[in-house]
Amino acid sequence: MESTLKTQIPIEKVKTSKIDQVDLDNLAFGSVFSDHMLVCKYKNGAWETPKIIPYGPISLNPSAKIFHYGQSIFEGMKAYKDDQNDVFLFRPLDNHKRFNISASRMAIPELPEEFFIDGLKTLLELDKAWIPQSAGSSMYIRPFMFASGEGFHASPADEYTFMICLAPSGPYFSGEVKVLIEETYSRSANGGVGYAKAGGNYAGQFYPTQLAKAKGYQQVVWTDDHTHENIEEAGAMNIFIRIGDTLITGPTSDRILDGITRKSVLKIAEAEGIKTEVRTITVTEVVEASKNGTLKEMFGAGTAAVISPIAGFGYRETDYDLPVLEDSYASMLKGRITDIQYNRAEDPFGWRVKL
Ligand code: PLP
Numbered sequence: 590m591e592s593t594l595k596t597q598i599p600i601e602k603v604k605t606s607k608i609d610q611v612d613l614d615n616l617a618f619g620s621v622f623s624d625h626m627l628v629c630k631y632k633n634g635a636w637e638t639p640k641i642i643p644y645g646p647i648s649l650n651p652s653a654k655i656f657h658y659g660q661s662i663f664e665g666m667k668a669y670k671d672d673q674n675d676v677f678l679f680r681p682l683d684n685h686k687r688f689n690i691s692a693s694r695m696a697i698p699e700l701p702e703e704f705f706i707d708g709l710k711t712l713l714e715l716d717k718a719w720i721p722q723s724a725g726s727s728m729y730i731r732p733f734m735f736a737s738g739e740g741f742h743a744s745p746a747d748e749y750t751f752m753i754c755l756a757p758s759g760p761y762f763s764g765e766v767k768v769l770i771e772e773t774y775s776r777s778a779n780g781g782v783g784y785a786k787a788g789g790n791y792a793g794q795f796y797p798t799q800l801a802k803a804k805g806y807q808q809v810v811w812t813d814d815h816t817h818e819n820i821e822e823a824g825a826m827n828i829f830i831r832i833g834d835t836l837i838t839g840p841t842s843d844r845i846l847d848g849i850t851r852k853s854v855l856k857i858a859e860a861e862g863i864k865t866e867v868r869t870i871t872v873t874e875v876v877e878a879s880k881n882g883t884l885k886e887m888f889g890a891g892t893a894a895v896i897s898p899i900a901g902f903g904y905r906e907t908d909y910d911l912p913v914l915e916d917s918y919a920s921m922l923k924g925r926i927t928d929i930q931y932n933r934a935e936d937p938f939g940w941r942v943k944l
């Protein structure tokens with residue numbers, strides 16, 4: 590049944606679309622934005638009716654708490670267009686659920702499901718022409734919310750803003766991905782906010798990632814903050830490691846984002862008869878496996894990154910290369926998951942949602 594909110598969202602359309610200025614067949618990741626955006630305010634203890642307006646600057650007071658205390662969360666999703674021009678979302682209710690998990694941790698009020706789902710469907714329908722169709726492209730969807738209420742008192746704000754912006758996007762990585770296993774800095778800690786998609790989690794990664802980039806790596810692999818001996822996740826991706834023919838990923842925890850791609854990959858791998866293990870993976874084990882030839886693959890999994898094979902890793906000033914495989918798990922799993930996302934194959938798991 591169609592919810593009533595969808596019919597109530599007022600839409601102010603752009604006077605002139607910018608779509609002709611964009612080459613939808615040649616897109617970088619997340620750097621051009623569609624014509625419209627959704628905005629919804631939380632005031633006096635309640636969410637107001639969302640509205641859709643032209644994409645553009647918003648006005649905030651300098652004392653808005655987002656600027657001072659970083660009360661801000663986001664989600665990352667994609668809309669996929671098939672060759673019939675039909676549009677699909679992938680497990681969107683899981684994103685909504687995680688949005689509210691992040692919100693609670695950051696003392697931000699939860700957002701009702703219909704605001705999230707109806708809001709993004711209405712926005713996508715309006716800007717449907719912006720959804721790219723070329724191989725590897727999709728509409729990256731960025732729902733986010735932040736403390737727009739004012740005050741220098743270090744306590745939660747009394748007003749919040751929920752927004753959704755759309756960025757037609759190509760691949761997140763261009764070229765080979767080499768990672769550095771990090772031992773000095775930590776992304777998160779027990780009891781912290783690592784499992785939330787809080788803006789500050791990403792800001793905190795930028796400096797160590799800049800240091801890794803200067804050494805020729807594209808991404809940092811985070812280890813646990815206590816011992817730096819266990820592999821956790823990689824920047825904006827969960828990480829998978831294939832030793833022999835077993836596919837291993839670490840367990841989720843306070844410190845790790847519970848990735849939707851990660852859990853989908855595990856399900857697909859199991860359905861394909863691949864032996865999977867969800868358990869602590871040590872750096873020592875991975876280095877040993879590389880030395881004795883049993884380390885076959887490493888790859889990152891995430892909405893933006895899809896499945897990104899890792900070409901090699903650095904650890905304690907030594908570089909370890911991964912073999913180039915003809916029939917890797919990464920390419921098979923990427924094929925399976927994107928076939929479901931782009932409506933090129935059956936969806937036995939019921940993950941696809943038609944717009
Ligand atoms: N880990 C982190 C820190 C991320 O930012 C992301 C991206 O969203 C992921 C993992 C992968 O999560 P998902 O597959 O839900 O996009």
Ligand code: COI
Binds near residue numbers: 666891
């Ligand atoms: C995503 O995969 O959607 C993410 O949120 C990663 C983002 C930091 C680019």
